[in-house]
Amino acid sequence: MTTGTRTGRRAGASGTRDAIAAAARRQFAALGYDRTSLRQVGIEAGVDPTLVGHFFGSKQQLFAAVTELPFDPATTIPALLDGPRDEIGIRLARFAVGLLETPAARERVVALVRAAASEDEAARVIRDLLTRAVMLPIAEGLGADQAPYRASLVMSQIVGITVARHIVGIEPLAGREPEALIADLAPVLQRYLTADLAPPSGAAVSG
Amino acid sequence: MTTGTRTGRRAGASGTRDAIAAAARRQFAALGYDRTSLRQVGIEAGVDPTLVGHFFGSKQQLFAAVTELPFDPATTIPALLDGPRDEIGIRLARFAVGLLETPAARERVVALVRAAASEDEAARVIRDLLTRAVMLPIAEGLGADQAPYRASLVMSQIVGITVARHIVGIEPLAGREPEALIADLAPVLQRYLTADLAPPSGAAVSG
Numbered sequence A, B: 001m002t003t004g005t006r007t008g009r010r011a012g013a014s015g016t017r018d019a020i021a022a023a024a025r026r027q028f029a030a031l032g033y034d035r036t037s038l039r040q041v042g043i044e045a046g047v048d049p050t051l052v053g054h055f056f057g058s059k060q061q062l063f064a065a066v067t068e069l070p071f072d073p074a075t076t077i078p079a080l081l082d083g084p085r086d087e088i089g090i091r092l093a094r095f096a097v098g099l100l101e102t103p104a105a106r107e108r109v110v111a112l113v114r115a116a117a118s119e120d121e122a123a124r125v126i127r128d129l130l131t132r133a134v135m136l137p138i139a140e141g142l143g144a145d146q147a148p149y150r151a152s153l154v155m156s157q158i159v160g161i162t163v164a165r166h167i168v169g170i171e172p173l174a175g176r177e178p179e180a181l182i183a184d185l186a187p188v189l190q191r192y193l194t195a196d197l198a199p200p201s202g203a204a205v206s207g
Helices: A013-035 A038-045 A050-056 A061-069 A075-083 A085-101 A103-116 A120-141 A147-167 A178-196 B011-036 B038-045 B052-054 B059-067 B073-081 B087-101 B105-114 B120-141 B147-167 B179-196
Strands: none
Touching: A013 A050, A013 A061, A013 A120, A013 A147, A038 A061, A050 A061, A061 A075, A061 A120, A075 A085, A075 A120, A085 A103, A085 A147, A085 A178, A103 A120, A103 A147, A103 B147, A120 A147, A147 A178, A147 B105, A147 B147, A178 B179, B011 B038, B011 B052, B011 B059, B011 B120, B038 B052, B038 B059, B038 B087, B038 B147, B052 B059, B052 B073, B059 B073, B059 B120, B073 B087, B087 B147, B087 B179, B105 B120, B105 B147, B120 B147, B147 B179
């Protein structure tokens, strides 16, 4: 069903999967998300590059798997994009606030954001994984202009909610009922994703 | 011009000021912003309580002075409230983004937010000083309902911008020209401060 490994050094599926994950962690750390390729990960792992896709799917899924994101982008992104374009704000607010209400997921996200304040590795996960591999495909899926900038604006508000509500504990935001917070965040996330933005004047000049 | 000190133990104005500042730091740390009073600070400092106001002005100003905020709430708050109510978003965005563009101020705010991820003392400064003593009077000055909640929502976005733009470095937000970012943040801050919010359903039930 799968192609054989090129070297045959790996004992079985579990060994192959572990070797790919280890190579992926090294390459994502060394090169960043954009410059890492499934093909190079396979080569570094000493396996047939097609096996990387076989075991992990897309680059987004590989990255999510090796960094233990508390949700699966492969199902989350299509689910968030599935619905009216002018209701992406409420769907995304419901997902983000809901995720942070789940103790195990909150623990992981809070640990990540907390670590990002001082460790570049954690900051990179927020930049590359949450922004680049999750939020950007959502912004792009909506077909609006300036998708990368929109993705980063949305992340700024979601990170801000994580810090204000779950780390610093700013009241009454920290104790706000999830449904009310979702309703208040939805129009802001909607605006960041689909409303007209200021033109990126920096893009009009060279350099 | 001033009343004499109660104990006469302090050598001069500088010694008195230092004693008040030290007592204020202790009381703000032990009691939090709300339960600290100028009178009790004066008593703990061993000076006539009226001297606290003489040296530091209001409680907000005392708190700002002992925590070395990179702006003066006594001038900043009235300046932000001075103008059309439906333009508070742009005034506040201009102030916050502008402050973070000034290297010395940015350094202090970034250090504070970074520390707040792990130290309760820094988290308390964000809760008490930035939210309670600066943002809340602005929200109250606008006369909208749910002023404390509005203040905490605004803080979540400003903290989020600080983290995303200046700590984690999420592009293209991190490199966005200040004027464009101000234009994109303004409607969001305006919404948080003056638009209709979801009703606080928690407030309708007892407990």
